[in-house]
Amino acid sequence: PLLDPPPPVPALHASVGFAILAFLGALYLVPSLGPTFVNANLKGRDLLKTYDDPIPESLGLVCASLYILLLILFIPFAFSDVFNGQHQSTGKPREGLIINEFPHHQLSVYLSSLLSLLMATMLGFLDDVFDIRWRHKLPIPIIASIPLLMVYYSERGATDVVVPIPLRWLLGSLINLGPLYYVYMSLLSTFCTNSINILAGINGSEVSQALVIAVSVILNDLLYLPWPIGFRIPLHLLGRGAEVDVGGVWGAGMAYGSTVLVERHLFSLYFMLPLAGVCAGFLYHNWYPARAFPGDTLCYVTGMAFAVVGIQAHYSKTLLLFFLPQIVNFVLSCPQLFGLVPCPRHRVPRFDAETGLLHPSTASYKEHAPSRLAVFVLRVLAALGLVRLTEDPRTGAITETTNLTILNVFLLRFGPRREDSLVKVLIASQVAGSVFAFVVRYGLAWLVYDG
Ligand code: UD1
Ligand code: MG
Numbered sequence: 001p002l003l004d005p006p007p008p009v010p011a012l013h014a015s016v017g018f019a020i021l022a023f024l025g026a027l028y029l030v031p032s033l034g035p036t037f038v039n040a041n042l043k044g045r046d047l048l049k050t051y052d053d054p055i056p057e058s059l060g061l062v063c064a065s066l067y068i069l070l071l072i073l074f075i076p077f078a079f080s081d082v083f084n085g086q087h088q089s090t091g092k093p094r095e096g097l098i099i100n101e102f103p104h105h106q107l108s109v110y111l112s113s114l115l116s117l118l119m120a121t122m123l124g125f126l127d128d129v130f131d132i133r134w135r136h137k138l139p140i141p142i143i144a145s146i147p148l149l150m151v152y153y154s155e156r157g158a159t160d161v162v163v164p165i166p167l168r169w170l171l172g173s174l175i176n177l178g179p180l181y182y183v184y185m186s187l188l189s190t191f192c193t194n195s196i197n198i199l200a201g202i203n204g205s206e207v208s209q210a211l212v213i214a215v216s217v218i219l220n221d222l223l224y225l226p227w228p229i230g231f232r233i234p235l236h237l238l239g240r241g242a243e244v245d246v247g248g249v250w251g252a253g254m255a256y257g258s259t260v261l262v263e264r265h266l267f268s269l270y271f272m273l274p275l276a277g278v279c280a281g282f283l284y285h286n287w288y289p290a291r292a293f294p295g296d297t298l299c300y301v302t303g304m305a306f307a308v309v310g311i312q313a314h315y316s317k318t319l320l321l322f323f324l325p326q327i328v329n330f331v332l333s334c335p336q337l338f339g340l341v342p343c344p345r346h347r348v349p350r351f352d353a354e355t356g357l358l359h360p361s362t363a364s365y366k367e368h369a370p371s372r373l374a375v376f377v378l379r380v381l382a383a384l385g386l387v388r389l390t391e392d393p394r395t396g397a398i399t400e401t402t403n404l405t406i407l408n409v410f411l412l413r414f415g416p417r418r419e420d421s422l423v424k425v426l427i428a429s430q431v432a433g434s435v436f437a438f439v440v441r442y443g444l445a446w447l448v449y450d451g
Contacts, residue, residue: 018273031285038054043055043056059293060128064117120301159181161177205407215276218272225262271309323433333405361402362400370397410429
């Protein structure tokens, strides 16, 4: 097929530089601002330690501010080809012709993304300070995603979903989800912002999840850049994936070399590289034994950053594949989140001060007996080995269950272990999830999609 000439990618080098700045900035700022946070009463006790020293909390605010500041400083770099007169407007005839027209659309993509990140930072910080209730904080990310959805709409973003081959006899090859697709995307922002926050509570957990997801997204983006011939990864050989963007480049039957596709993945890289930098710098201070806590701010802002690139660069389904541990943890948590099973304020594992090991923590039925539905759900989970139940020896009624998080499941399956060892298990599961995601996305997609 005829490939477009590779578009220039000058800003990528600058973006790598900004990522290094982000890393060094977080490394330096987090410990130097820690005492200021403690003075402002932003501190927490490490639940899984013997000591009581106050640990500065919500340092995610420092990370988020640094990240957003760098993204703002980067704007002129992202549009540097306009200054050099090299920008070629997409979608116009381009027989060697240089059309020097400002890419307003790309600017609105960039600015609306910043707006969503700022809203996530604000919500996260308010949650840290005021402990917002669940039903109040759930809708806010949905509202924060409206600017993104509007920009998506403005470029006639696809709302069609390609039907897997085995279901085509029933549904045809394409279904247009229309407005439902927008509902899906706004729910994506709520999911991404909250799912990391509920897989939390041991040193290093929140930020290491964000780091592994960011690196996975970066690797995926790199596949789409116009590498010199010879370095290019022939995506069509790997099988074209599920992310068929109708009317876009996939639909046109080109796997790489298209300007639009490159632009989208460059945009994603501009947002993900500094995020990875900030996370790596913060992880150093949050690693066991933690000298700083991320707070909800970090969970929300990283989650929103992923939602932003997934929506704006049109790969939300691939993105969800990188959230496999979070999806499993969310589904497992549902009975507690929606009130079927009691949900204590903290579901983190229980610390045994004598041995220094973590054990699964529990939630107990104190006031009332579990409902029939709850008993059914808990028995099924117990049969699957995901919870351990305690029963009343006389009546056989369930009195206690281990909390429904994958951290507790790891402890149940692999036995009690130290906090730093548990976080390594979590990181390993996140990495394994990403490897699986790449296999599904590029290795297996041809089984169900013909591209
Ligand atoms: C979420 C979880 C909660 C978990 C908490 C831990 C749900 C529904 N909520 O609540 O079960 O216990 O996160 O972050 O799943 N902390 C540590 N070590 C760490 C990180 C945090 O001990 O490495 C403790 C500190 O006391 C810190 C507190 O957790 O002050 C922060 O909890 P917060 O983020 O406010 O809890 P939620 O996000 O509401
Ligand atoms: Mg939290």
